[in-house]
Structure formats: C-alpha cells, structure tokens
Amino acid sequence: MIHIKNLKFGYNRKSLVLDGIDLSLGAGAITGLLGKNGVGKTTLLKLIAGALRPDGGEVSVLGHSPEKRSVDFLSQIYLLPEEMPEMHLTIDKYMSIHAPFYPRFSEDEFRGFLAELEITDTSVSMSKLSMGNRKKVFIAFALATNARLILMDEPTNGLDIHSKSVLRKLLRTKADEDRLIIISTHQVRDLQNILDAVVILDNTKVLLNADTYAITQRLFFGIADGSENPDDVLYSAPSVAGTQIVRVNGKGEESDVDVELLFNAAFNAKQKITELFNK
C-alpha cells in the first residue's frame, strides 16, 4: 500500500528532517509510528498524504503519487491532524458538506461512533465544542469515511480515559485486510495493545520497521529473573513488579510487546536492534 524509497525532505535547504527513508507498509494492519519529538513523524504523515512534497526519492501510496493530490487518491485517504481546525458548523452540517467527498462514507457508522464516544447532540456548533470533543467528531468522521488509508497524528491527545478505550475498540473494528491505519503517537501506552506493527524513526532514518510477530520472535519482554545473559539485555527499567527488561529472544519464548520498552530499547541499543531486524 505504501512504498517509500530514499525519501528526502527538509523545511529548508540546510537541514533535512527525513533523509533516505525506505519504508514499505501493507494493508491489514494498525501501525504505530514512533519517534522522539521533532524527528519527523508528522512530516512523514503529511508526505504520505500529499500535503507536502518530497525533496527527493519516491513515494507511492495506493498506486498514486501523493503530491499530485488526485481526487481518486484523496478520497481513499484521511489524515486526522493532531490539532483540529475550528469550524463554525454544526456536526450535522459538517457531515452533510464533507461526506459527499468520500464515496464509502457511512452516516450510520458516523452516528454510531459519535454515540460511542458520547457525542449525542449533533446539532451543536463545532466551534462550541471542547478540543477533546471536537477531536472525537473528527475521529468518528475519519473512521466513517471508510478510507483505505487512515493517518492519525496523536489521536489520543485530549481524550479522556473512557474515550481512549472506545477509540481502541473502534480502531480494532475498522482494521481489516483492505485498510491500513497509521498512528503517530507519543502515548504508546494508550494504543500498544492494538498495534500490529511498529515503525520507529530516528535522526532522519527508519530505525525499526517490524510487525509485532517479528518483534516477539526476536525480542523478549518481561521481568528479569537473574538468568539473562547481560549481553542480550537491550534495555532494563525498574518497576513495582521487578526489573523490566527487553532482551534478545534466543529460545523462542512467548511474550507481549511492550511498546514503551521497545522504544527505549531501540534507542538504547540501536546497533543491536538494526542487526536483529535486518537479518
């Protein structure tokens, strides 16, 4: 679905935010896009959506060149930005105006998602909604477009605990084999249980791009029991239950991916991570 080759992009000529990005992502997954502040996550999402033009390299999304912003392409993608634009429209009006642009939009789903997110009055002006509630409207709209590619930038920012839980459920509901959902987030704990794959950006490059199965095949996440080979431990952190570790999974042990630990391990042992996942 997404093929990126040697992508280069900078907001000025002197420094590149992304330099030599190679990335291939297929449909049927919820992919977490992670990285430190200012590493280029939002920039990459905008490049994929066609809102920015690459300075070099190739970007192909759904068989289209995003920068051309063809109607066919734009009607198959939806980018949910981190900050919502203020609209002086009621929710109903917003839907009636914007829905016709998305051929697979479902009004029933939209209203259903809104209800689940506890937005019941759709005759209220969106300019009167709080930031969190406005975000819920856009999240519901994004999912109801049934776009094949949904890009979300920090979707859980500003959401209450219940709404985060509903969002996880909705995202899992909408994830199917024809759709790719990419979520850029710092709040990894909010979404880690629903991620099928993880991409970590670091210093203009892709540090890690792997699905959760491949990650658990190569890495073990758990509590240290003292029997670990210190050379295999990529990261450790104290916790109430003991010392949490990420280590090389040499024996094929089963564990669940802890995305926060993975993120820290990736930055703590870049060389090792690169070697493990480029085998």
Place this chain on the structure above:
Amino acid sequence: MFSFKRMAGVMKRDWANNRKTFFILMAVLFVVQIVFSFFTPSVLKFVLYIGLIVTIGKLVFWDYPDGNRRLAALLLPASNAEKYASQWLWAFVILPISVVVAVAAGQFLGYTLITLINSSIWINPFYFLCISWGFVLRILIVETVTFAGCLLFRKSRTLKTWLVAVGYFLFLFFALEKVLSIKSETSWQVSISADTENYLLKMNDEWIAPWWSSDVALAITGAVVVVFLHVWTYFRLKEEEA
C-alpha cells in the same frame, strides 16, 4: 476529470464557513455607502473601498492562512482545478455582484434620503448603476490582486494585500493613465473621480482627457495583470503545501 458537482461541494463548504462574515461585510458596505451619499466623494472614499474589498477578499482562500485549515483544504478530495474554480467564482462572480448590489442599494437609499430631506435637490437614485461597470472593473482588478495575495501571504494577509492593492492602484492611476492621457497634468484627477458625479460634471465643463482613457488603461493593464495573476494563483494553489 473536472466535476461541477465536486466544485459545487467545495463552494458549499466555503459558503457554510463564511456566510456570517459575508453578511456582516455586506451590511457594512451598505451602511458605508449610505453615509457616503451625503458627502463629496474623495480619494479617501477610494481607499476605504479598497480596504473593504480587500477585507471581503478575506473570504477568498479563507482556509490557507491557518495551518490546520490549510491541511484540511489541501486534502479535501477535490481536484486543484475544482478548488481553484470554486475560489474563482467566489472572488470574481459572487463577491463583485454582491458588492455592487450592496453599494447600489446603499446609494439608492442614501440619495433617496437626500431628496426626501431637501426637496430642492434631486439626485437620480439609480445614478450608481449608470457607471457601475467601471466600478465593477475596478473591483475585479482589486479582487485579482486580493485573490493572489490571499494565497501568497500567510500572516497579516489582509494588510499586506491591502498595501499591494493600494500600490497597484496608485501605479495604475499615477503612472499609466498619465502616459495615456492627452492632457497629462490633470488626467489622474479625472480617473480618481471616475465613478463619481465630478467625472460627468468635468466632462461637461471641460474636455480634460479622452473619456475612455482611464477605463482603457484599466482594461489593458488590468487584463495583463489579471491573466498573469490568475495563472500564477492556480499554480500556487497546485503547489501549495501544508
């Protein structure tokens, strides 16, 4: 493939977001015109008109100064040509017609009030409509500058566009008309008052310059600038980034 249905959808979106500002501005224009009916028109009137027109121009490409709204506009599933056409219709059809209607209505009411207050004075309340085509021409030129300016300037776009528009007008009146006029010393005065009563009075009193000079100058230079700016605006929109 260009779709009129999608273009109408883009226009509908813009209208829904701008109608409040639109009606407020038209009301302001209407009231200002009533007030102006009681005073002798001056350069100040022109400057105020340009200010109003450029402010109205805020409605054009209204999404683009704001990062989040610009992103939403760029990724709206409509082609660049449809988005451009929608904005073009706003800037060059709907807004000018609305401005003319608001100004004509204001002047009609103003002149009617003058006649009612002082029965010895009679001004044809439809006077504005007789010369409105020249006014419309000027609006279209200013709107063209505004059209490009609204897409070019991100911050303080109204002020910047206003300055460009004033600069353009001054250039047009002081430089080009002066060259085209037969009697150059006074011709610019005629041009500035071209859509006022003074124009007709002066024409009757004294043959200062060819009657067509100011409008031909406007039309010729306007056409060149308008075409250039339209092409430029389209490509600017096409290459716009979030």
